[in-house]
Amino acid sequence: MSETITPIGKSVHRRTLGWVLLEFLGSMNLAITLLVVVAVSSIIGTVLQQNQPYPNYVIKFGPFWFEVFNRLGLYDVYGAGWFIAILAFLILSTSVCIYRQAPGKLREMLRFRTRIRADSLRGFHQCVEWRLPERDLKAVLTEVTGAFHAFGYRWRVQNYSDHQVAAAMKGRYNRLGYLFTHAAVVIIGIGGLLDGNLWLKLKEWRGEIALETRDLAARDIPPISRLAPGAVSAFRGNVMLPEGSAANFVFLRLRDGFLLQELPFAIELRDFQVEYHATGQPKSFTSQVRIHDQDHLGDTPLEATIQVNHPLVYRGYAIYQSDFGDGGSKLELRAWPLTTARADPVETQGEIGSVLKVAGPTGAIRLELDDFRLFNLLPEPGAQPGDRKFRNFGPSVGFKLRDAAGEAHEYLNYMTPVQLEGRWFFISGARAQPGAEFMYLHIPVDANNSPERFLRFNARLHDADGLRTVLARSAPSVEGQSPDFQRDLDQVRLNLVGLFAQGGFAAVTQKAQAVVPADRLKEATGLYLNILRDTLAEVFLDVLREEGVKLEQGVGEREDAFFNDALSALAALPAYGSPFYLQLTRFQQVEASGLQVTHSNATGMVYTGFAFLVIGIFIMFYTSYRRLWAWLALEDNGVRLILAGAAHRHSAEFTGEFNALQADLIRRLGSPEAVVEITVPPPDTAEAVALQPFIRDTERSTSNGSHS
Numbered sequence: 001m002s003e004t005i006t007p008i009g010k011s012v013h014r015r016t017l018g019w020v021l022l023e024f025l026g027s028m029n030l031a032i033t034l035l036v037v038v039a040v041s042s043i044i045g046t047v048l049q050q051n052q053p054y055p056n057y058v059i060k061f062g063p064f065w066f067e068v069f070n071r072l073g074l075y076d077v078y079g080a081g082w083f084i085a086i087l088a089f090l091i092l093s094t095s096v097c098i099y100r101q102a103p104g105k106l107r108e109m110l111r112f113r114t115r116i117r118a119d120s121l122r123g124f125h126q127c128v129e130w131r132l133p134e135r136d137l138k139a140v141l142t143e144v145t146g147a148f149h150a151f152g153y154r155w156r157v158q159n160y161s162d163h164q165v166a167a168a169m170k171g172r173y174n175r176l177g178y179l180f181t182h183a184a185v186v187i188i189g190i191g192g193l194l195d196g197n198l199w200l201k202l203k204e205w206r207g208e209i210a211l212e213t214r215d216l217a218a219r220d221i222p223p224i225s226r227l228a229p230g231a232v233s234a235f236r237g238n239v240m241l242p243e244g245s246a247a248n249f250v251f252l253r254l255r256d257g258f259l260l261q262e263l264p265f266a267i268e269l270r271d272f273q274v275e276y277h278a279t280g281q282p283k284s285f286t287s288q289v290r291i292h293d294q295d296h297l298g299d300t301p302l303e304a305t306i307q308v309n310h311p312l313v314y315r316g317y318a319i320y321q322s323d324f325g326d327g328g329s330k331l332e333l334r335a336w337p338l339t340t341a342r343a344d345p346v347e348t349q350g351e352i353g354s355v356l357k358v359a360g361p362t363g364a365i366r367l368e369l370d371d372f373r374l375f376n377l378l379p380e381p382g383a384q385p386g387d388r389k390f391r392n393f394g395p396s397v398g399f400k401l402r403d404a405a406g407e408a409h410e411y412l413n414y415m416t417p418v419q420l421e422g423r424w425f426f427i428s429g430a431r432a433q434p435g436a437e438f439m440y441l442h443i444p445v446d447a448n449n450s451p452e453r454f455l456r457f458n459a460r461l462h463d464a465d466g467l468r469t470v471l472a473r474s475a476p477s478v479e480g481q482s483p484d485f486q487r488d489l490d491q492v493r494l495n496l497v498g499l500f501a502q503g504g505f506a507a508v509t510q511k512a513q514a515v516v517p518a519d520r521l522k523e524a525t526g527l528y529l530n531i532l533r534d535t536l537a538e539v540f541l542d543v544l545r546e547e548g549v550k551l552e553q554g555v556g557e558r559e560d561a562f563f564n565d566a567l568s569a570l571a572a573l574p575a576y577g578s579p580f581y582l583q584l585t586r587f588q589q590v591e592a593s594g595l596q597v598t599h600s601n602a603t604g605m606v607y608t609g610f611a612f613l614v615i616g617i618f619i620m621f622y623t624s625y626r627r628l629w630a631w632l633a634l635e636d637n638g639v640r641l642i643l644a645g646a647a648h649r650h651s652a653e654f655t656g657e658f659n660a661l662q663a664d665l666i667r668r669l670g671s672p673e674a675v676v677e678i679t680v681p682p683p684d685t686a687e688a689v690a691l692q693p694f695i696r697d698t699e700r701s702t703s704n705g706s707h708s
Helices: 017-025 028-047 054-072 074-079 081-110 137-150 174-195 198-205 452-460 464-474 483-515 518-547 557-576 603-622 651-669 686-696 700-704
Strands: 002-004 013-015 126-133 154-159 164-170 234-242 246-254 257-276 282-292 302-307 312-314 317-326 330-337 346-351 355-360 363-373 377-379 390-392 396-402 408-414 418-420 423-431 439-444 580-588 591-600 626-634 638-647
Touching: 017 081, 028 074, 028 081, 054 074, 074 081, 074 198, 081 174, 081 198, 126 651, 137 154, 137 164, 137 626, 137 638, 137 651, 174 603, 234 257, 234 317, 246 591, 257 317, 257 591, 282 312, 282 317, 282 591, 302 312, 302 317, 317 363, 330 452, 346 363, 396 580, 408 580, 423 557, 423 580, 439 452, 439 557, 452 464, 452 518, 452 557, 464 483, 464 518, 483 518, 483 557, 518 557, 626 651, 638 651
Parallel strands: none
Antiparallel strands: 002 013, 126 638, 154 164, 164 626, 234 246, 234 591, 246 257, 257 282, 282 302, 312 317, 317 591, 330 346, 330 580, 355 363, 363 396, 377 390, 396 408, 408 423, 418 423, 423 439, 626 638
């Protein structure tokens, strides 16, 4: 039991623990706290993208903060146990408030409050008093109620032994605004629980389902990670459909895994179309689909078109156009070695989503074909910020090379050459971390519109025997020069080429810093680089001779530019990180449409709650609950009339209405004897206590800490 201690002379009220708990659950402080927590949680759930693969969060936040946020459940806020508990507690608190306050609000709408004393009315801010000599009480009452009627008030007259009271009210339905808004919170909250992951949580807690974390095909997912149609009342799942394929399931991503939700029908993608803006961003994408449902459609499928913001709703399932991608385009590829003396490429085939095994310098490497794009609209090279100049760089293939330790490098290779500064290059982007900027390798194009010359040039740098032959053939014959000196010079040239092939110009510079004294470092470094460049030039000339290029007149301007571009590309190869250059030669594109399927039995409930909320807010903000009282009594062969009123809100507007009502009564009855100034009614009168809400312009319910 809990006690409430009252001042001396007052009675002591004992309240049970149940009453205290009921008062706490219905308190305004608790409701505001819960609403703030729900609002902050919703902001986090909106700003932080939910239900993404966990590696994405690790990359974004780092291992420490990833674990902190994971324990807080921030990657699935709306499905976290603490969020569901807070939402349920908010529903309970608001329901208790409705239970406590609704009867009083309804009584307030129906009660006219005719038990009131004259001195209490004189305490109202809006009050005026008449003394009407030689007037009939009934006639005055008729005029007063006539004025009430003219201003749209409902009234009731109560006769007492020595006086009469006419109580009027208008806008009583303002009290419904309170009930509508609080009911809206309850309805929306219940709809949110039913429309969220509550049912999945319950099934997971009971051990009926388990998340699948492996990368499996749909047919291989075990039964414990599958949900039959109707197993949960609400879900939101995604599926990527290639053109010409069909699926009767979607994937529900949760935390670090997923579930497979089966559908009572199949979705077939007949055709997918996408349009682009000039900036390269997708403008619109459309899916032509068929719905196959033997039970409801028979052998005749439903033909439909799904566009962004124009979903297909079938049997309570909403199918949205959410994404697009590659559906397994078939590619023909040519792998050119970059780290060996072999110059011939390896022809291979694959499709997007497949994995190929290739041999690397340190063991087997997984070649993961990730993406194919037919168009790549990118800013024009050299364009200034803000310039709307774009160029289509043509088809591209994105892939990863993953070693035995699981580390991967990501690549983006363009199929067709790109012209930069008047010269043509094959472009390949590389990066070691997802989300990092691509480092681009520019491979110069030969006269046959091919990377072959550059790749044969690169292969020569890894062929020690071939290099010795070239150096021996190109070594100048100097009279008196010893064979030992020439042999040592050739070895230096071979070593420099080897360093360059392994680490670029930086490796040559670092070697010079390691073996040359500091006072001669600049001179020696220049000498090494000149020897290296001359040696590479001799190798390049040998490559040109093999092609049949006529060199009697020297190297032309075009070949000279090619040589300089080739040196830049060769210097970048050590950081490229791939043992081969993957060239896309042919393709057969297969597009895929990303569809999102949602189902909820609580959609109507949530819409009803929002309707209640809008109606309630409109009633509370745009209507005013107003009361008028007319106190009449016979006095010295005349009538004493006191008119007073109060409004719940819009005080300035009510003041104007009261003045207009006063002017109407002056026209009907004559000028008042006196306007009574503001006075505070005696605090111990019952009617004064009952009318305090109107004097304070607040709800009576705020006095006990309830919802406002």
